[in-house]
Amino acid sequence: MNTKELDKTYVAGTYARFDAVINSGKGSTLYDEDGKEYIDFGSGIAVNTFGASDDVWKQAIIRQLDKIQHTSNLYYNENGAILAEMLCKRTGMKKVFFSNSGAEANECAIKAARKYGTDINPEKNVIITLENSFHGRTITTLSATGQEVFHKNFTPFTEGFLHVPANDCDALFGAISDKTAAIMIETVQGEGGVNVLGEEFLAAIEKITTENDILLIVDEVQTGNGRSGALYSYMKLGLTPDIVSTAKGLAGGLPMGATLLGERVQDTLTAGTHGSTFGANPVCAAAAISNIERLDDEFLAEVTKKSEYLKAELTKINGVKSVSGMGLMLGVETEKPAADIVKECLKKGLLVLTAKTKVRLLPALNITNEELEKGLKILKEVIEK
Template sequence: MDNLLGANENLMNTYANLSIVLDHGKGSKLYDINGNEYIDFTSGIGVSSLGYGHEGWVNAVTEQVKKLAHTSNIFLNEPVLKLAKKITEISNMKKVFFANSGAEANEGAIKLARKYSYDKYGEGRNTIITLNKSFHGRTITTLKATGQEKFHKYFYPFTEGFKYTDANDIDSLISCVDESTCAIMIEAIQGEGGVNPLKKDFVDEIFKIATKKDLLVIFDEVQCGIGRTGKLYGFNNFNVEPDIITLAKGLGAGLPIGAVLCNEKLQETFKPGDHGSTFGGNPVVTSGALEVLNIVSNDSFLNEVSKKCNLIKTFFKNASSSKVKEVRGMGLMIGIEITEEASKIQKAALDNGLLVLTAGPNVLRMLPPLIISNEELEKGLSILLQSIENV
């Protein structure tokens, strides 16, 4: 079955694929077409929040696909109405728009913020401040919102109206705000940018400035939302309430979904025809997402995620490896900065039965399924440490 890898010649060369073909999964483990077993510290880059083959999620999706797989958004369906009610209530938000990905969700948030400002202040107030080392998507607009120049090569011209400031640098933030600013868009933890958590004083300053100048605060929770940090949302760690939240990844638990939530201030900003998505609010995907929320929004479940974070940090503290420079992050979104080349460790771990991500040249990124057991976590950490030490 290894000859399947030859089919990769038919795929566009957009990914630096690792040399296995995955076949199936169960819980927090994945299996390739040759039957090899891997502990998964990736969850599909934060997507498979409930792991693989979760009975409740599978049943919800399966039963819905038997009934109705898709409708036009001209019509309503029961799962999207139930999910809309659930997600707005637990998020303390007023309304939600469903899309298919994080990039789509962020596009929607950008449009929503700019329309709110246009409706209230007219033209010329449309700049959105984001952070250096941020990541907000792969579309032309969300690439420009992303504060990493390496993603901007080749694709000019970009959508205008973005400025960048350094994370946790209050003076830099203040200098960026001017009369053209309409919103500030941030991640609680920068995932692709190196797993860098924001500091509370920086987040507090953002909200002070936003309140004073009537700016909107957008939290991109695509990667760090839906229980990933041990709270329902990353911003819950700072005790703040944004105007707009964007979601994707873990909300779908394996199926594509995006969401834009807004508070009461923005609830009437979009009018019919202002925005749309053919597959947004798909009944199969929203049925699965509702099951995710029923599980992940439970306080005891979130507390377990936080305990697993402590387990990870204690493990590396006790290991006292000279090759591990820093372990940072919250919940099950952890960055391990090392002295070695991260991609080499990733390949070594793969050979030893562990799947792990990178986030820059010297940072390993851990995003295990939220349901991973302590035993699986400890075994995977041992493999990872061994891989770091032996490379």
């Protein structure tokens, strides 16, 4: 059997896959099993921060593989400790819990918020999230996710989540009570359609959470690790979160999640209250250290420049109604259905994604200008056809 047949026969059918077996690549140029070339505007859904098989990233991993691949959290782990220090020094957060995915990073955020709240008052365990949000696929992060479409068939859920409409300050104020432990947001709702939260709404959240004993959790699973043009998007939005969750691009293609804990919650999770076998795996942590080192101010300014260029070029295309997003996380509203555009781009050698009704672009942060031009040319042809 070939790969597609093996997959259809033996892999659980949870993914509606596109018709390509991507086997190799360098940077933002990928190849399928037949050697066909693709420009990659998806980076494995915002994961391959420095593109495919990046040399600096690869060497960091190989150096660690020559030492040891895993030790367990029973012992101190050099890379985990170094990475935690780097993340805290760059963000001002105080401590880090490491896991393996976005959903797990959010599970830790939710547990920390509930423990913080219920240490004050046993009923202070409610977390307010937003309609149209996406926080993961575990039962609890699905409960946090404010989209009915993901809920069907999986009840009963973890209790204690309230969903309010994004950008509706009155609804948010109305939902706050003595039981509110935290407000949890994505600054840009990625899966929900690349919707940027409004300034007024963010200011209201900041005010409520800083003036009351209510925590602010920012889910930076998709927006984090340089994608927004800042190391974490909240850093350029005037927010002071208590908890930041991240994953995807952190280790640039190896599985790693991190939950950054601020001053109020730095000591909330104590020995025995949480854990993860693979958390801070030394190989994944080596990749993340290398990535975070490279995401300096100069590099992030380049991300913003590329974003501005992309936005300007996309807006010029006939058939583009609007462009939303931040940094290299862009949503393109088109006259034609987004799903048709994605399929047509694939045929012509460009990988793009959808987010609800939009075409979503999440290129590697080091995509070259040449690759950007090539990809844009294909996208323009497909949208304008």
